Amino acid sequence: MIDTTNTKSLETAAHPENLRRVAIEPVSRVEGHGKVTLLLDESNRVQQVRLHIVEFRGFEKFIQGRPYWEAPVMVQRLCGICPVSHHIAASKAMDMIVGATLTPTAEKVRRLMHYGQMLQSHALHFFHLCSPDSLFGFDSDVAKRNIVGVVAAYPDIAKQGVLLRKYGQEVIRVTAGKRVHGTGSIPGGVNKNVSLEERDYLLKDIDQMVEWSKAAVGIARQLFEQNLDLYNNFGTFKAHTLNLVRADGAMDLYHGGLRARDMDGKTLFDHYDYSHYWDEIFEDVKNWSYMKFPFLRRLGPDDGWYRVGPLSRVTQCDFIPTPLANQARKAFMAFNGGSATGATLGFHWARMIEMLHAAELIRELLHDPDLQGNELVNIGQRQERGVGVIEAPRGTLIHHYKVDEHDQITRCNLIVSTTHNNQAMNEAIRVVALQYFDGREITEGLLNHIEVAIRAFDPCLSCATHALGKMPLEVEVLDAAGERLSSLSRSSDGTFSALA
Amino acid sequence: MSDTFHLDGVEVKFEHGQTVLQAALAAGKYIPHLCYHPEFKPHGSCKLCTVKIGSRTAASCTMPAETGLEIESGIEELNALRRTLVQMLFAEGNHFCPSCEKSGNCMLQALGYDLEVHTAGFRHQYPDRPLDASHPDILLDFNRCILCELCVRASGEVDGKNVFALSGRGATKHLIVNAASGQLKDTDIALGDKAMQVCPVGVILKKRIGFSIPIGERRYDQRPISAQALDDAPRKPAGAKP
Ligand code: SF4
Ligand code: FES
Numbered sequence: 003m004i005d006t007t008n009t010k011s012l013e014t015a016a017h018p019e020n021l022r023r024v025a026i027e028p029v030s031r032v033e034g035h036g037k038v039t040l041l042l043d044e045s046n047r048v049q050q051v052r053l054h055i056v057e058f059r060g061f062e063k064f065i066q067g068r069p070y071w072e073a074p075v076m077v078q079r080l081c082g083i084c085p086v087s088h089h090i091a092a093s094k095a096m097d098m099i100v101g102a103t104l105t106p107t108a109e110k111v112r113r114l115m116h117y118g119q120m121l122q123s124h125a126l127h128f129f130h131l132c133s134p135d136s137l138f139g140f141d142s143d144v145a146k147r148n149i150v151g152v153v154a155a156y157p158d159i160a161k162q163g164v165l166l167r168k169y170g171q172e173v174i175r176v177t178a179g180k181r182v183h184g185t186g187s188i189p190g191g192v193n194k195n196v197s198l199e200e201r202d203y204l205l206k207d208i209d210q211m212v213e214w215s216k217a218a219v220g221i222a223r224q225l226f227e228q229n230l231d232l233y234n235n236f237g238t239f240k241a242h243t244l245n246l247v248r249a250d251g252a253m254d255l256y257h258g259g260l261r262a263r264d265m266d267g268k269t270l271f272d273h274y275d276y277s278h279y280w281d282e283i284f285e286d287v288k289n290w291s292y293m294k295f296p297f298l299r300r301l302g303p304d305d306g307w308y309r310v311g312p313l314s315r316v317t318q319c320d321f322i323p324t325p326l327a328n329q330a331r332k333a334f335m336a337f338n339g340g341s342a343t344g345a346t347l348g349f350h351w352a353r354m355i356e357m358l359h360a361a362e363l364i365r366e367l368l369h370d371p372d373l374q375g376n377e378l379v380n381i382g383q384r385q386e387r388g389v390g391v392i393e394a395p396r397g398t399l400i401h402h403y404k405v406d407e408h409d410q411i412t413r414c415n416l417i418v419s420t421t422h423n424n425q426a427m428n429e430a431i432r433v434v435a436l437q438y439f440d441g442r443e444i445t446e447g448l449l450n451h452i453e454v455a456i457r458a459f460d461p462c463l464s465c466a467t468h469a470l471g472k473m474p475l476e477v478e479v480l481d482a483a484g485e486r487l488s489s490l491s492r493s494s495d496g497t498f499s500a501l502a
Numbered sequence: 503m504s505d506t507f508h509l510d511g512v513e514v515k516f517e518h519g520q521t522v523l524q525a526a527l528a529a530g531k532y533i534p535h536l537c538y539h540p541e542f543k544p545h546g547s548c549k550l551c552t553v554k555i556g557s558r559t560a561a562s563c564t565m566p567a568e569t570g571l572e573i574e575s576g577i578e579e580l581n582a583l584r585r586t587l588v589q590m591l592f593a594e595g596n597h598f599c600p601s602c603e604k605s606g607n608c609m610l611q612a613l614g615y616d617l618e619v620h621t622a623g624f625r626h627q628y629p630d631r632p633l634d635a636s637h638p639d640i641l642l643d644f645n646r647c648i649l650c651e652l653c654v655r656a657s658g659e660v661d662g663k664n665v666f667a668l669s670g671r672g673a674t675k676h677l678i679v680n681a682a683s684g685q686l687k688d689t690d691i692a693l694g695d696k697a698m699q700v701c702p703v704g705v706i707l708k709k710r711i712g713f714s715i716p717i718g719e720r721r722y723d724q725r726p727i728s729a730q731a732l733d734d735a736p737r738k739p740a741g742a743k744p
Contacts, residue, residue, distance in 0.1 A: 071712030072603060074713075075600070079600070183601075408635035
């Protein structure tokens with residue numbers, strides 16, 4: 003049995019000069035530009051593993067000087083996958099700036115938008131980005147291991163994925179005005195309500211969406227059950243957790259206090275007011291990555307890293323306040339003595355429980371007459387500082403601004419979900435490297451194992467680097483002298499070709 | 503009996519003193535334009551309204567209408583040139599439509615859609631132009647200025663205040679604020695001024711409005727600029743008897 007508990011030594015190799023370097027660059031089916039490098043000795047034993055962020059465009063700088071009311075729309079440029087999360091987190095920060103207490107209509111329209119986002123993002127990830135790995139196997143035929151292959155082999159599942167995503171996007175369009183780059187959420191509220199006509203349009207298909215989401219939880223469970231050993235252990239490590247919870251301990255994706263628990267389940271802080279999050283959360287930098295390394299101050303930079311996202315939220319809330327998802331959560335928690343709750347691949351199952359929760363919440367909200375209310379904005383005493391935190395599809399998302407007396411943003415700090423998970427993702431790939439790589443010849447299938455571990459977190463590296471754009475994948479194997487031994491390139495549809 | 507000229511083969515009546523553009527708009531014929539405003543004397547700087555008379559080209563907003571002219575406007579040759587002009591305006595400033603609060607109400611953007619400008623065409627210059635946010639109620643975002651001088655004309659001719667001016671020439675030409683400090687807070691501009699209403703793009707903004715008008719209810723969401731310009735056109739030349 004390989005000891006996967008001591009991964010710390012894999013952050014930096016003792017003697018990197020004699021090692022062979024393998025780069026996975028950038029990681030595919032992940033948003034943004036990331037790169038994994040492995041240093042191997044002559045017997046292919048792993049000596050160093052790092053997930054780097056190799057590109058950085060400073061959004062925080064870019065937004066300085068802009069008027070605060072522009073921020074909720076402007077920040078959507080950060081990310082093509084979850085722009086709505088940034089839209090809402092920035093709006094919440096600006097609510098503080100304008101001293102607003104939201105009207106019921108404003109809060110409910112925003113929540114609806116957010117749940118639409120949750121649904122479409124989780125559907126995209128499970129059905130489109132991850133299903134090739136989970137349905138075909140991590141080192142299955144690479145020519146088939148892509149969404150085109152999934153559509154051919156499992157047409158019904160693929161179709162449901164597409165329609166779930168589309169439905170989520172329609173919820174966004176109705177609430178934000180557009181599927182991408184909407185403007186619905188503004189400082190102090192929203193700029194539109196949901197008309198009866200729009201409500202009826204969304205009501206038409208919601209039962210089907212709840213059904214399909216329920217079925218998706220079943221698929222996620224089945225995958226876990228059928229490959230119990232693999233799913234329990236693959237890239238699994240112990241981690242502290244962080245997430246928002248409602249005052250009664252329920253899962254709440256839109257608002258709440260921060261709850262942090264250590265890796266043994268002991269509560270570190272609970273219902274913590276995020277408007278001064280910096281007293282508990284701090285960011286470390288390392289010279290080999292542009293992505294920062296957040297940590298819990300009370301535990302320090304070395305031991306204070308934590309995990310956010312669906313797995314943390316589902317396991318750390320006390321209950322889920324919609325019946326089907328709560329039932330699904332109970333089954334998840336009880337499964338196999340709770341083994342899924344700490345498993346890296348348990349993320350997928352947890353994500354589907356959240357998708358079901360989002361679908362149920364959308365159904366609930368659509369029956370709420372407040373959506374048709376006309377009190378959209380409520381503004382109070384102007385403040386200097388605003389912090390907005392939500393649980394985005396990928397985890398806790400923090401937006402923090404300072405605005406001067408001329409209404410210009412003077413300071414901006416964003417801690418996005420993927421950044422919270424930076425160290426946790428590094429841990430996961432180190433475990434996988436130890437589990438699968440040591441001493442073996444490098445193949446594409448093996449390299450994909452690394453990516454499977456990263457994809458479990460559904461990272462959005464474009465958010466994390468505060469940059470835009472996707473790149474094709476390139477894998478390079480270099481010898482110790484830096485000479486290229488072989489390389490492969492992968493296009494965005496997943497097909498490989500050898501580079502000259 | 504009024505006089506007539508031909509625009510793209512169609513007879514257009516005009517009154518003495520009208521320009522080609524004014525007569526065309528009054529007759530329900532659209533010619534793309536940007537720096538022309540029905541309430542101000544034509545200025546002739548953007549050249550979007552360029553038409554062809556035989557082998558000659560002219561800005562229709564400044565060209566007096568004359569009997570018997572044979573004018574071409576809606577031809578691909580001219581529209582291609584207009585697209586290039588719009589692309590140059592986009593490249594020269596910082597126009598990020600998705601995060602601009604004037605989106606949907608902006609003439610430049612609306613013209614871009616109407617002329618089907620789908621590509622950048624030129625490398626963006628990304629000029630560095632800080633905002634003037636000094637005034638408590640009004641924001642100036644110089645990044646979007648297309649130097650049409652409408653605000654200069656409105657502030658001088660209607661408001662009698664001369665808050666704005668253009669300075670420099672050629673590529674260095676830019677909008678300035680007439681105050682010793684150069685800042686808007688030291689002028690007597692007010693929210694009710696004409697200068698607050700005329701900017702075709704998103705430079706002169708009332709603060710804290712932002713994105714409060716939802717998508718779908720903005721000016722050019724409803725109907726394209728080619729239709730709206732006809733609604734705005736005076737049907738009679740200034741001073742004419744009804
Ligand atoms: S600020 Fe607006 S109205 Fe004034 S010159 Fe620039 S574009 Fe024209
Ligand atoms: S409208 Fe005629 S030159 Fe601008």
